[in-house]
Structures are given as C-alpha cells and as structure tokens.
Amino acid sequence: MTEQSTPEQPWPVRVISQKINAWIGRLGWVWVDGQVAQLSRRPGSSTVFLTLRDPSADLSLTVTASRDVLDAGAPQLTEGARIVVHAKPEWFAQRGTLSLRADEIRQVGLGELLARLEQLKKLLQAEGLFDPRRKRKLPFLPNRIGLITARASAAERDVLTNTRRRWPSVDFKVVPVTVQGPTAVPSIIGALQLLDADESVDVIIMARGGGSVEDLLPFSDEALCRAVFACRTPVISAIGHEPDTPLVDWVADVRASTPTDAAKRVVPDLADEIRLIGQARGRLERAVRNRVEREQQRLDSIRSRPSLAKPYQMVEQRLTEVTALRDRAGRSLGNRLHRAENDLHHTLARLRALSPAATLARGYAIVQRADGHVVRAAAEVGAGDALRVRLAEGELAATVNGPKKGKA
Incomplete structure (x- = not known):
C-alpha cells in the first residue's frame, strides 16, 4: 500500500478506517468532562453504556464502562448529571464509530460545580462581559417582545399574564426551548440567535422558574453567556427566584429577580401611564391657565392706562x-x-438831537467855501469870495463883501 493516495491508487475504506484507528490509538488515555445525556444499564450485562454530551455544543460520544467502574465512582448517577471520566478513545474500524472506554468515572459534586462557576465568572468578568457601561437601556414601549422559555411553563404564563395585564396590546414572539438537561444550552442559543435576527423584536426575555443549582446550570454555561453578550437586542434574564443568580444574569442587559419582575420591567403600567398623563395634563392646564390669566391682567393693566x-x-x-x-x-x-x-x-x-440838521432847524447855517471847506472864522475868507450857505431847508449862494468890524 502506498504512503499517499492518488486518483490512480486510492485508499479503500478499510484503509482509511485502519489509519483513523491508528491515529486515535496514539491519543492515549484522557480525562473528559461532559453531561450524561443517556444512561443504559442492561440487565445481566457487566457493561454500562453512557452517552456523554458537551453542554455547550451539539456533540455527544458513547462511553462504555464496566458496572463495577460506575458503581465505584458514581453509584447514584442519573441522566443530566455532570461527570468526569478517564477513558481511552477507541475506533471500531468495522462500524466506523468512535467511543470512549472508561476505567474511572467521577461525578462532579456541587462544591466542584460552584468552584468551576466561580472560576468561569472571574474569566468572563476579566474579559468585560459584565461591564455595566456596555449594557443597553430597554425601550420604553417595545414593539415586539421575544420570549425564550419552556413550553407551557409557569414562567411563560407569569410573563405573558403580567405583561398583558400591564399593557394589554403588547405583542410577543414566544420560542419554546428546553431549559434543563443536556440539550438546553444549544436549544436556548438557537432561540436567542433566532430572535436577535428578527428586526421586529425590540427586547428578549429569557425566563425559567426556580430550581436547584444543577437545574440552572445551562444558564451559567460559557457558550450561552457569550451568545447573550453578542446579541444586538437588549436581553432580560429572569431565571429562577430572587436568590438564584446564574452567570447569564451578569451578562444580560437587565437582571429580573423573577419572571413576574421581568414583566414589570419590560413594559410600563398602562394605568400608571394614564394617571401620569392625567397629572401632566393637569399641570399643563394649570400652567396655561395661569399664563393666560397673567397675560390678561397685563393686558387689562395696559388697557387701563390713560394712553x-x-x-x-x-x-x-x-x-x-x-x-x-x-x-x-x-x-x-x-x-x-x-x-x-x-x-x-x-x-x-x-x-x-445830535444831528447837524437839528441844529440847522434851530436857525443855524453851515458856510462853506467853494472848495467845500467849512468856514469857522471870518479871517478864513476874503472879500469877493463865493460862499455856500447850507440851511435847514435848502442852500444859498453868497459873496463876501468884506469883513464886519467889531466883535461877533
């Protein structure tokens, strides 16, 4: 047989199966953690068959062990329990199937489960999945609410009844899922992705009634927590009762203590809103009335002014x-x-009174020589000189005959 297969020399199916068996044989003994999905104890048989499932993935393996191994490690083992097995992978070449042959089975106790959850909580917190700053606010009145819960459960009834009591016209899209057991996590994640992809859904509620820590384990699963963190739609976690706090409560945008509390948080109370609207209308009417009265008084005051x-x-x-x-x-x-x-x-x-004319009017006259010089003394003229005599009214022409003897 050639080392490499070619179109001319392909490997038969038996060769492929033999090589897979050789590869798996090199894996050796390993410790495997999982959840018991099915347990089969055949009467009269010394072999016990278990179906071991990964809670975070739709994957399971068959585990075979002797009855003594099971009774020594987990005598009270039931379906849904978490176990750790020490097993060797085996490939059945003739059937082409893979299984685990276990020589030790340990049932995970409550203390160990809580320790694992605490370790996972610290990991998710360190990655920022619990950061309050990234949490989104719920819409005041969602157009449609997505509900993830068990079919016909008390949690579904509580959410639907109390929500419609508060707001009768609310619209729901309910996706029933398995909330307990090995298929719970894949079922819830699928419903979550379905509702998150629906553009008409404004908020998603995950609801479940109370239960033991083991019953609520699916809501502390890492894959589910990361799926909730990846949602673009706000998520309300309403798992169990008030003391119950699965890890998904820390990742969700809003944590409700009970399914009834989720109903109170997702929609307002119609009666309260009507009452608040009435109060607001009353305040508005009083404010408008007072404003009108003040303006009327101002107008009356202006109108009463004399102007x-x-x-x-x-x-x-x-x-x-x-x-x-x-x-x-x-x-x-x-x-x-x-x-x-x-x-x-x-x-x-x-x-x-000061004018010369007034003086002339009293009988005085002004004597001027021909050159216009005013004669003030007799010596200023000689015989034969022509004189001009100016009177108050009119003028006279005179000729000097000679000087008059004696004093004037």
Missing part, C-alpha cells in the same frame, strides 16, 4: 400745552418787538 383708555386726552393735553406755548411765544415776541421799537425811537431821537 389707551382715553387716547384723545393726551392729544388734548398736548394741544393745550402747545397753545399755551404758542401764546407765550407770541407775547414774548410782541414784547421783544415793542421794546425794540421803543429803543429804536429813543435812538432816533438821540440821533436827531
């Missing part, structure tokens, strides 16, 4: 004032003109 109540009164008052000012201005101008006229008359009288 609006008696608009002509202001015009009449201003008319009286303008008339008085006009009369005062007329009197003042008249007085000024009268005083100016008197001053002018006085000035004119003084001017006339």
